[in-house]
Amino acid sequence: MKNAKELRDELAQTFAQLKSGTIKPSEAAELANLAGKMIASAKVQVEYFALRKESPLIQFLEADE
Amino acid sequence: MKTCSKCGQSKPKTEYRTHSTGHTMRYCNDCHLAKRRAQHAAKREERNAKFRERYAVNANGVRDRYAAYRKEKYAKEGRASLLAWIAENPEKAAEAQRKKMKRGRDRLSDYYVRRLLTHPERSIVREVPAILIECKRLQLMIERECREKR
Numbered sequence: 001m002k003n004a005k006e007l008r009d010e011l012a013q014t015f016a017q018l019k020s021g022t023i024k025p026s027e028a029a030e031l032a033n034l035a036g037k038m039i040a041s042a043k044v045q046v047e048y049f050a051l052r053k054e055s056p057l058i059q060f061l062e063a064d065e
Numbered sequence: 066m067k068t069c070s071k072c073g074q075s076k077p078k079t080e081y082r083t084h085s086t087g088h089t090m091r092y093c094n095d096c097h098l099a100k101r102r103a104q105h106a107a108k109r110e111e112r113n114a115k116f117r118e119r120y121a122v123n124a125n126g127v128r129d130r131y132a133a134y135r136k137e138k139y140a141k142e143g144r145a146s147l148l149a150w151i152a153e154n155p156e157k158a159a160e161a162q163r164k165k166m167k168r169g170r171d172r173l174s175d176y177y178v179r180r181l182l183t184h185p186e187r188s189i190v191r192e193v194p195a196i197l198i199e200c201k202r203l204q205l206m207i208e209r210e211c212r213e214k215r
Binding site for chain 2: 004005007008011012014015018019025026028029031032035036038039042043046047050051061
């Protein structure tokens, strides 16, 4: 998962699989936990640049072209 | 002069309403007003319930009209009027905020998820990227589903 778009797609797929029963709740929970950490990391980057009053491109939040 | 059959006071005829047929009413204006007010008060809850029903289904766009009015008022008076209302009604404001957060928690609204990511008063970030909000929402949905399945 190189960027947020891929993370979102992966999470959406996991949710669909969880609803259909294709994967176990424990596995889905682990993925959700990992995603939470990635989101928190991106959030820290956003806050860091906001405090520095900069607005560079954050690679993780940019979609692949 | 005419005597009111309700209060028993003798009052000039100008104190009595006239029916369209020309007949003068039995009750004086004060008694008539008191009676109408009592009738109005007695039906208040029924009237309010009907309005709440119409508001809930947005009959004839009533909810849209109220929302447009509030938006216009906010645009004219700004945040100052809202802050003044909050200062005057702290309990109502707190209750409204609790209801808003509960609605947001149930629906995982953008407002709720954004607030989880960055607190509006403690954080300097004003614009949270939409993609981050979507990812966080999906993460919360998966966690809720896992909790339900356990």
